[in-house]
Amino acid sequence: xxxxxxxxxxxxxxxxxLGLGTWPLDDTQVAEAxxxxxxxxxxxxxxxxxxxxxxxxxxxIKACGVDREELFITTKLDGGFQGSGKAxxxxxxxxERLGLDYVDLLLIHWPLPRRDEFVSTWKxxxxxxxxxxxxxxxxxxxxxxxxxxxxxxTDVIPAVNQIQVSPSIxxxxxxxxxxxxxxxxxxYSPLGASSDLLNAPVLxxxxxxxxxxxxxxxxxWHVQQGLVAIPKTSNPQRxxxxxxxxxxxxxxxxxxxxxxxxxxxxxGVDSDVQGH
Numbered sequence: 001x002x003x004x005x006x007x008x009x010x011x012x013x014x015x016x017x018l019g020l021g022t023w024p025l026d027d028t029q030v031a032e033a034x035x036x037x038x039x040x041x042x043x044x045x046x047x048x049x050x051x052x053x054x055x056x057x058x059x060x061i062k063a064c065g066v067d068r069e070e071l072f073i074t075t076k077l078d079g080g081f082q083g084s085g086k087a088x089x090x091x092x093x094x095x096e097r098l099g100l101d102y103v104d105l106l107l108i109h110w111p112l113p114r115r116d117e118f119v120s121t122w123k124x125x126x127x128x129x130x131x132x133x134x135x136x137x138x139x140x141x142x143x144x145x146x147x148x149x150x151x152x153x154t155d156v157i158p159a160v161n162q163i164q165v166s167p168s169i170x171x172x173x174x175x176x177x178x179x180x181x182x183x184x185x186x187x188y189s190p191l192g193a194s195s196d197l198l199n200a201p202v203l204x205x206x207x208x209x210x211x212x213x214x215x216x217x218x219x220x221w222h223v224q225q226g227l228v229a230i231p232k233t234s235n236p237q238r239x240x241x242x243x244x245x246x247x248x249x250x251x252x253x254x255x256x257x258x259x260x261x262x263x264x265x266x267x268g269v270d271s272d273v274q275g276h
Contacts, residue, residue: 001041002243007228009159010182013136015105016072017223018243019044021188021232027056033234034060038071040239046188046230047098048076048109049090054097062099073100076109076140076162082117087124091133106134107162111146118146119153126156138162140188144177151181160228162186167221167261168197175225190222190229191215202257210248213241220245221258 006014020037022030022045030053034045043066047057054075061071075098081090091106106125111118118139125137138160139147151157161178165171165187178185191198203214212220215231219242222229231242250258 001039002246003041003043004243005246007184007226009136009184010157011136011159013104013159015136015160015184015186015228016042016044017228018042018219018245019046019072019074019228019230020239021230022047022053022057023051023232025051025053025056025232025234027053027059029053029234030056031060031063035064036234036236037239038064038066040236041243042239043070044072044074044228044230046074048078048107049081049094050076050078050109054094058098058100068100072104073098074105074107075103076107077121078109079112079115082108082112082115082121084117084120085124087121087128091128095133102132103134105136105138105160107138107140107160108142110141111139111143113146118142119149122150122154122156122158126154129156136160138183138186144174147177147181147183157181158183160184160186162188162230164189164193165222165227165229166190166192166197167218167258168192168263170259170262175227179226184228186228186230187222188230190227191218191231197261200261202260206250206254206257212245212248216241216245217250217254217258220248220250221255224250224255 004016004018020042075094077090081087129137136159138158140162175185198214203217207217
């Protein structure tokens with residue numbers, strides 16, 4: 001059983017580079033998936049209030065047989081918890097459903113810039129981090145302009161920005177901005193939002209060279225970019241395959257070939273759209 005390597009965050013905590021995405025699994029499905037994932041070596045589980053499955057994730061954590069301290073648990077608070085102080089009750093509710101005393105990473109799920117409440121929400125996140133109920137704080141679906149406001153008006157730089165990233169949606173500009181400011185980019189939908197990406201002939205061709213599946217080639221791409229990735233699956237075989245990406249390396253030519261999959265700057269989820 002292989003464990004994913006750890007990546008250090010800007011606050012000194014560490015995050016496993018590969019984790020389990022849990023949307024859109026329900027409570028029953030996700031509890032079983034968490035137990036299977038931990039059995040295969042996952043130590044990083046990603047959920048959100050919006051997913052409606054935190055109770056199931058908590059049940060899976062209780063049943064998995066691994067100490068809480070060995071796990072890295074992320075949840076996200078959506079628009080209902082934006083605004084000064086609202087995230088306090090939001091996190092308390094998540095902790096109750098998860099059956100935990102703290103989460104390792106708490107994210108603002110979307111900036112929702114038209115509401116103009118993400119700065120006050122972030123200040124509440126800073127207080128929650130200081131309280132010990134969350135180890136690291138970060139954001140999701142934030143663009144550089146949103147992050148610039150946080151830098152100007154708050155004290156703590158986000159540890160993570162979770163955005164949609166894959167070879168077809170590489171987000172090079174956003175990733176470079178995050179890296180410049182010490183923010184780890186975490187990829188959701190790392191294998192593509194549909195099956196289209198994995199059916200690309202170039203992935204099959206590269207995979208044949210290494211005896212790997214198209215999905216493993218894509219996850220290896222994330223690994224070599226220094227990204228954290230959270231592929232979602234409830235299939236035990238896929239879970240095992242997703243972690244088995246540290247025994248080969250994509251060449252420069254492979255990486256150039258994968259650049260042909262770029263669907264352009266307009267692909268993916270917009271920050272104003274609650275699509276994840």
